[in-house]
Amino acid sequence: MFRAYLAAAFTAFGLYSAGQYKGWSLMPSEAQEFQRQRAEQQSSSYGRGSSGGSGSSSSGHK
């Protein structure tokens, strides 16, 4: 059983490292948090439309 634990812990450590490498996170990023707060502010303004804070991104070869 102890060996199984070591194996599981090593696997978990690998997943953790991969997550950090890829930027995976359970918590919202700075941008996501900003957007969330913006959305809250807008909804508290009786839904009178939005202004700014939106955008889109893309990537590719020039």
Place this chain on the structure above:
Amino acid sequence: MSKPVEDKSRNVACPSCGAPVRFRGATSIVAVCPFCKSTLVRDGVKLENVGKQAELLEDQTPIRIGADGRHRGVGFNVVGRIQFRHEAGLWNEWYVLFADGKSGWLSDASREYTITYPIPPQVVEPFESLKAGDPIHIVGDKWYSGKYSVTNLDTGEVVAGEGELPFKFTSGWKANVADLRGAGARFATVDYSEVPPRIYVGEKLPFDTFAFSGLRDPERVGFTKGTALAFKCAGCGAPIEKHVTTTEVVACGSCGTVTDVTGTVGRLVQKNERNVAGFVPIIPLGTVGRWKNVKYEVVGFMRRGVTVDGVPYQWGEYLLHNIEQGYAWITEYNGHYNFVRTAAELPRDEEVLGQPRVKYLGRIFKHYQKSQAKVTFLTGEFYWRVQLGETVDCNDYVSPPLMVSSEGTGKEISWSVGEYVEPSAIFAAFALKAKPRKPVGVAPNQPSPYTGKVGPYWLAFIAFLALGLVAQLVFSAMQSSAKPSPVPFHLAGGETVARVTSAPFKIGGFGAAPLTVRTATIASTEWVSVDLQLTDADSGRAYSTQRSLGNHNISGNLEGSGIDVGEVPGVPAGRYTLAIEARSPKAVNGTVEVYRSSVGWSNFWLFAGFIVLWPTIALARSMAFEKKRWLESDYASDSSGDSDSDSEPDSDD
């Protein structure tokens, strides 16, 4: 090999039969003629015949006159014997002469051996005022002085003697004696037959430590199967047998009546109407087995019980006998087994607050339970006059796999040590064909399957946690290693579009984590649309995004923000240029900042939470096991015991 005992013997002729009689010890004044049993007393050169000795009773002692042994490296020779009878049967005091000239007494009481030496008289409490457990302080040489406790108060009656002895005695002569136990193996006896009382001090030791030679033939004095003495039950008349000569009573398997079998005819000790109907001992009486290389025969069985909070608990006790090692027990409770022997030394109270503890052979035992055990079933032979309903005060102390227990009556406190054994081991040792029942619950001294196993889990957890922490710090350091300066842009009045391209700058980090883009306008109340393009200065790969920020005038109110935060996914580290194309109806100043966000901790905590599961579960199981252990103890409420933090599951994981 022991040093040969120097022979300073003096030979005389028996005045009665003329047979040669030898006085080997300088202090020996009595010798019993081995042929005619005349008791010869010497006084200087005079030799007086004071009469014939009574017959010694066969007690299956393995020792005999002429046997050799050793104590603390000094050889001795057995030269005489006085046989006593007391409440618990027969015991022998063997007079021994040492190679260095001193003499002592080797006691054999139901195969428990003590060797003692006389010391100068001193004041001790009167016999009548003593009770079991009382302390007695013996002064004198360092090797024996100290605190002793009374363990047994008894009256012995001389049966007969043989060989040579240091004082006169007669059959029927009685003496009050108090047995004492001191630190370790120390043992003392106070003989109150004289004033002041004689005191003997020495040690209580296992049979093997004496390195005996020249003993009686174990095959002849050993198991007497097939040569048992036949009696009739004094209750129902059913045939009963006595296999061991030290047996005092036999409990009838049919009616439970207890019969005294010390004479030639059985005498009633306790009349019982019936034994517990249908109860059959798991190990049949007469079964012979070998435990730790000692051959034992099961000679008796009793059930005892206690009632705690109105709930009766019962267990079985098998009495085992070996001709040299004496008696031992196997106890069975709920399918759990213990092999029990008399304690080698008197356990000592440990001075601690709270739960009482004792120290035995350097090991600490925690108090488990105090109870009053009552005999509820009897069958077979016993070396003391046991009766149904007999009660003793018990105290159990545990230190798995051992348990030491005291049993006290007003006159005696005896200590035993039990070792938990697997049922299968007992069944194999006694060649029992039945399959042992599955043990129920946890026995007080059952070894925890988690002992020594939880610790490694926690150590591994700490190691992995440290590894993760180091990795987290490394990731954080790499991610924030390079944070470029904000790139400003300016839209002058009258312009609608501003285009700026930064000088190449370095984006740090690793992998393909997203890049955070933070755009800010300075003191502007207008909206701004910004097109951004990051271009890898080396590969030419471009990443673009569009952001909108600023304020809108809605019904006379300005709504919005001069700041925007977005992200561009999958941007590897490298050298980049940032092209900004800003649009706004009025003049505006702003900045665009492109950087890696700091590494989050959520993955680390997720990892830590995952790897802590195993140690936590292991600890919980260990604690649950310990809780079960103490469930029937006097300390169940605090679920204490030992939540053996050093443990882990070894199964079903």
